[in-house]
Amino acid sequence: MTKNLKIIRLQNAIILLILIFSSAACATNYPDVNRFYDSAHHWYDIHDDDRMIEPIKNQERYDRNQVSQIADNIVLFQKYNGGWAKNYDMRAILTPEQKARVSDGKNRTNTTFDNGATHTQLSYLAEAYTISKKEEYIDAFLKGMDFVLSAQYDNGGFPQFYPDTSNYRKHITFNDGAMIGIMNLLLNIVNRNESYTFIPEEYYSRIDAAYANGIDCILKSQIEEDGIKTAWCQQHDHITLEPQGARTFEPAAICNGESSGIVEFLMRIKNPTPDIKLAVTSAVKWFESSALTGFRTEFVEAPKEEYIYHTSTRDRIIVEDPDAPRIWARFYELGTHVPLFCRRDGKIVYSMEEVERERREGYGWYHYAPERVLEIFPEWLKKTNIK
16 A cells, blocks of 8 residues: 555656646747846836836736737837837736827837837747737738838948937947847848748848848948957947947947847858858957956945936946956947946046946946857857868
8 A cells, every 4th residue: 555655656746747847848938028128127227208108116017928918018019110119018017098108109200129129029929929820910020020121221230210310329239239139030030930931922032131231231340450350339330330439428439248249140140151250250359359357346235326317226346356257348449449438428438437326337337248159159160160
């Protein structure tokens, strides 16, 4: 009897494990909602007077398995021109009043690719359709794809905003993954990813051309000094492709964070051309030569301060540490390659300590993004047969 009981318990345990692993496997089939993190973070944590709606206290959110509800939100937030505004949470369970305001704002043209807007909604809609087969998701996707294709410059670049290309919004923007987010979407379609098989055949020629044009723009934008290719700026002129500044604290410079995203994208390309191989290997050499050692950054508690865009109870400091992993500055000065920093008033300085606390704490002056590229680079070399 005891032996049988042990067998039954063992069988029950095995069944339980199977159920657990089956549930985990099923959960992984739901579209990843982390793609919306940047916009959601800005909605909840950053002040913005230009928004249609504000989050309410303890705003409820859909779980990742509530795919149709999230996709319905995405369709609701889509503008009449096919694009999306930034800095809202696609997972928010909206009140009737919030839904009404979002619907009333569909005619606004504050559509953008910044902070993950538009390309993340499109990729989610495609994946949601493969699960739900709701035809309205196809309609919304194709409307959004028409918007993307119309926003592309003749030279292959994409602006930060469209159709509003005033001020620095017109620049070809790699900052916050704007253009590379679009290019990754286009690459998935060009590769005939299974989530995009619903796209009508007549779209493929336009998408293939947009993708090829975008690659050409990326390669031509890579900053070259004294005949040596380095990396990219956060934004480039929409005509000349020269590095450009944007906000007052974002000067024209070599920017390793955005460049890391560009290189990872280029390394996704099957059968890369010699020009793509050169772009990648050149950027990797730049990452290796521009790495910094001997210190790390950390946050410390600080008196509460109310700023225009956020509230802070911390500060960021430099800590000397000979055992710290290598780190990279966000900006490297063109020509000298010295790490540089910038105050909100536009004054360039050469140490993070000289930046006012609001920007010192609220902006990423150092990062580790190139490390991921350097980790996968050897395997990429083997695949591409580069000696």
